[in-house]
Amino acid sequence: MSKWWRTAVAGLRKTTDASRSYHTIQAIPREITGNRVSIKDRAQGRIPAVVFAQPNPSIDGGGGGSPVSSVARKHLLTTERKQIQAILNSIELPYFCSTTFPLQIRAGSGSSTLLESGTVLPIKVHRDPETGKLLNLVFVWADEGAQLTVDVPVVFKGEDVCPGLKKGGLLNKIRASLKYKCPSEHIPQKIEVDISNLDIGDKVFMHDVKVHPSLELLSKNELLPVCKIVAAKLDIAQ
Structure with a gap:
């Protein structure tokens, strides 16, 4: 178990309420997409995810910034299934999708190199309709002031x-x-x-x-x- 994951689990155990400060989601980039790659990721205990800037028609460019910045902040990721499941055990659906979380994108599993961080809001949780297993997650950036x-x-x-x-x-x-x-x-x-x-x-x-x-x-x-x-x-x- 990697160091950052042990830290995240320890944080989850420190509180019985849904305090957001203990739920920093850890993720790593994924370069390749496709069903086969996603199946492989899930077999390795990881959940495919994407985070992007939500379009906002009331602000020029949408998503609280220009079209270029919105596209630049779109990331294809994978997250630890155990961590996401631990969070869902603490903050059940549908409240999970009305709760913001800190997100840290690191260079690789166990890496100390932080590529980007910010606050995100989950907007979709896809599950297998038969087994209920997590399939993928969709987040939007929820930086301060974003609508x-x-x-x-x-x-x-x-x-x-x-x-x-x-x-x-x-x-x-x-x-x-x-x-x-x-x-x-x-x-x-x-x-x-x-x-x-x-x-x-x-x-x-x-x-x-x-x-x-x-x-x-x-x-x-x-x-x-x-x-x-x-x-x-x-x-x-x-």
């Missing part, structure tokens, strides 16, 4: 005291996530929706959800409901 599009998971709180639920109603969870344009430093890992005061028939709409003022909701209709308390006899899919 990123993020699907933020919605969680509900107050179910234990919700009047409508106490009367026998059911919680219809209409939206599992909400899409925002976020400054990278203000990306929320999750959005909490308080239902503690809802009665049967009450709804929480998108515009009711409280988030950091720098977040822009990417929805054409903010009047769409996030959840609703419905009578048990009604079809909660309606």
Whole structure:
């Protein structure tokens, strides 16, 4: 086991919360692509990955910089499967894809030569549909000030005291996530929706959800409901 990997594992064991400072993802470049190469990488305990600058139409050139800089910051990588799995055991999906992580790209496995580093946001985790094994990862650079599009998971709180639920109603969870344009430093890992005061028939709409003022909701209709308390006899899919 390489020195940097032992360090990363030790860091993961130091905390029981999802503290981002302990989750520095280590990666090395990959020069060749293709299915055969990816199969070989996975057999060696590595996961193919890519990191790039997310296009941002509101900024000239997209991705917080010029087209040239965006292309230059695209890297084909591989990561340690054990490390990624350890992180996923600590920060489960879908919260993994709304959490930023430090990334270090080193010259090779076990190398002390650092080629590039920065902060990244996972946007896709591909798994084998039959076995569930990790196949590849997609990241975007999340440097400070970068504007990123993020699907933020919605969680509900107050179910234990919700009047409508106490009367026998059911919680219809209409939206599992909400899409925002976020400054990278203000990306929320999750959005909490308080239902503690809802009665049967009450709804929480998108515009009711409280988030950091720098977040822009990417929805054409903010009047769409996030959840609703419905009578048990009604079809909660309606």
